[in-house]
Amino acid sequence: xxxxxxxxxxVFTGSMGAGKTTAISTISExxxxxxxxxxxxxxxxRKETTTVALDYGELTLDGGQKLxxxxxxxxxxxxxxWPIIIKGALGLIILxxxxxxxxxxxxxxYIKFFKSYLEDMxxxxxxxxxxxxxxxxxxxxxxxxxxxxxxxxxFPVDPRQRxxxxxIIQTLAAMVEVV
Amino acid sequence: MxxxxxxxxATHALEKTDKIFxxxxxxxxxxxxxxxxxxxxDSPHIIFVNVDVPEGKAYWLANHTKNNLIALAQYxxxxxxxxxxxxxxxxxxxxxxxxISTEAxxxxxxxxxxxxxxxxxxxxxxxxxxxxxxxxDPSLYLTGLLIKAVQSRTAQRFSLANSSSFLFILxxxxxxxxxxxxxxxxxxxxxxxxxxxxxxxxxxxxxxxxIASITQxxxxxxxxxxxxxxxxxxxxxxxxxxTGYSTKSVxxxxxxxxxxxxxxxxxHFRIAAFMLKKPIRLETIALKTGLSIExxxxxxxxxxxxxxxxxxxxxxxxxxxxxxxxxxxxxxKQSLFKSVxxxxxxx
Numbered sequence: 001x002x003x004x005x006x007x008x009x010x011v012f013t014g015s016m017g018a019g020k021t022t023a024i025s026t027i028s029e030x031x032x033x034x035x036x037x038x039x040x041x042x043x044x045x046r047k048e049t050t051t052v053a054l055d056y057g058e059l060t061l062d063g064g065q066k067l068x069x070x071x072x073x074x075x076x077x078x079x080x081x082w083p084i085i086i087k088g089a090l091g092l093i094i095l096x097x098x099x100x101x102x103x104x105x106x107x108x109x110y111i112k113f114f115k116s117y118l119e120d121m122x123x124x125x126x127x128x129x130x131x132x133x134x135x136x137x138x139x140x141x142x143x144x145x146x147x148x149x150x151x152x153x154x155f156p157v158d159p160r161q162r163x164x165x166x167x168i169i170q171t172l173a174a175m176v177e178v179v
Numbered sequence: 180m181x182x183x184x185x186x187x188x189a190t191h192a193l194e195k196t197d198k199i200f201x202x203x204x205x206x207x208x209x210x211x212x213x214x215x216x217x218x219x220x221d222s223p224h225i226i227f228v229n230v231d232v233p234e235g236k237a238y239w240l241a242n243h244t245k246n247n248l249i250a251l252a253q254y255x256x257x258x259x260x261x262x263x264x265x266x267x268x269x270x271x272x273x274x275x276x277x278x279i280s281t282e283a284x285x286x287x288x289x290x291x292x293x294x295x296x297x298x299x300x301x302x303x304x305x306x307x308x309x310x311x312x313x314x315x316d317p318s319l320y321l322t323g324l325l326i327k328a329v330q331s332r333t334a335q336r337f338s339l340a341n342s343s344s345f346l347f348i349l350x351x352x353x354x355x356x357x358x359x360x361x362x363x364x365x366x367x368x369x370x371x372x373x374x375x376x377x378x379x380x381x382x383x384x385x386x387x388x389x390i391a392s393i394t395q396x397x398x399x400x401x402x403x404x405x406x407x408x409x410x411x412x413x414x415x416x417x418x419x420x421x422t423g424y425s426t427k428s429v430x431x432x433x434x435x436x437x438x439x440x441x442x443x444x445x446x447h448f449r450i451a452a453f454m455l456k457k458p459i460r461l462e463t464i465a466l467k468t469g470l471s472i473e474x475x476x477x478x479x480x481x482x483x484x485x486x487x488x489x490x491x492x493x494x495x496x497x498x499x500x501x502x503x504x505x506x507x508x509x510x511x512k513q514s515l516f517k518s519v520x521x522x523x524x525x526x
Contacts, residue, residue: 059522067519155437167363167439177453
């Protein structure tokens with residue numbers, strides 16, 4: 001009898017430069033496979049390279065199962081790929097760059113796009129680069145979620161820090177009980 | 180209208196113009212109200228607090244759990260249940276006073292309200308001989324000293340219970356300074372320190388320059404004051420709830436606690452998840468998570484002191500029977516996440 005093993009994956013999505021590739025690198029046990037290319041549009045002012053297809057990392061769990069870590073391309077023109085990547089995911093992590101031009105609008109894009117998944121899929125929102133103090137700060141995001149009547153965990157994260165990624169996973173694990 | 184039993188209003192940290200506005204608007208509003216409201220600073224039922232100024236905000240922080248405060252501000256940044264926008268408008272004042280009368284009738288049953296002068300409360304407490312009570316009084320612990328320092332805008336050093344641990348508070352920077360802490364893994368000694376009774380805490384007024392110099396010399400780290408309000412409340416609560424709440428209280432988190440700055444154990448994520456999702460009784464969280472009610476109460480108090488909690492009307496729509504059934508479900512997802520965490524933490 002053939003045993004079908006379902007893919008186990010976590011998906012990192014969010015705006016360009018929010019730290020998706022970094023977050024995956026922080027916890028992946030293999031070098032992240034990505035398709036970064038040099039940016040050619042105005043985004044170049046903020047980032048030298050960007051992911052055009054997806055990032056991929058892995059973590060081996062007990063029993064040899066592989067947890068696959070996917071990062072979606074940040075630029076919105078690649079959003080046709082997002083539903084393909086999210087399908088069957090264990091959890092969704094939305095990262096937003098607080099130092100971007102309009103980070104609340106960035107968050108709104110991802111909330112709107114993934115809204116149909118939020119009811120059933122544990123989801124966490126991480127706000128990155130808050131240390132630069134260039135963005136609107138956490139209250140702006142709290143207000144946005146409240147206006148959308150969404151009760152989602154949202155907190156500042158540094159995607160370079162393993163402890164912060166562990167905190168994200170702990171939060172997703174906790175949300176499993178209530179979704 | 181019964182003018183022999185007026186409802187008393189006091190104010191805190193109001194600017195002169197706001198107070199004049201309040202008095203005149205109250206006078207105009209009176210004919211549209213069933214209850215006679217009067218400004219009486221001595222035995223108030225409710226207190227209007229100007230939270231736009233540091234003194235008022237500190238007062239709010241220290242006393243909002245008493246539930247008789249009305250936030251007065253340009254906008255409701257504290258997400259207060261009872262809020263009045265500045266500048267004061269008659270209709271909004273009428274609506275607010277009517278709401279208070281119907282939604283918080285318990286406020287008017289009490290013959291004596293807690294003193295509105297928090298400095299006096301805490302000073303009295305300094306002579307308090309410790310006796311374990313059924314309820315948690317934050318003013319008896321480090322939490323109370325931190326709040327008092329914030330209110331008085333006084334930089335201080337706290338030396339904690341029979342240990343080398345110390346903490347500087349610098350209210351003008353909204354910060355505390357101490358040695359490097361790992362909030363996900365505080366030692367038992369650190370937990371013991373944060374649960375210290377005020378009689379075991381030495382306080383010393385210091386100036387900002389001294390703090391800066393010691394911080395540099397000893398490599399101290401800067402933390403938000405909220406971190407220590409949280410830690411002290413969490414560990415000092417010892418299962419007791421803040422006055423005025425019960426395990427039947429229906430609560431909801433306003434937002435997810437930032438655990439990178441709050442002491443926590445893994446179970447706090449589970450409590451937060453239940454408390455965030457929808458209004459829920461404290462006792463139901465205990466039932467659903469299988470955690471002790473004391474554990475839930477400690478978390479609730481810490482979140483409450485940090486203004487992360489909304490108290491809801493008692494309309495929780497889940498029965499205990501349902502909760503018990505759901506709590507026994509071990510999902511495949513949960514075990515996968517456990518496996519991921521085990522792999523990441525190496526535990």
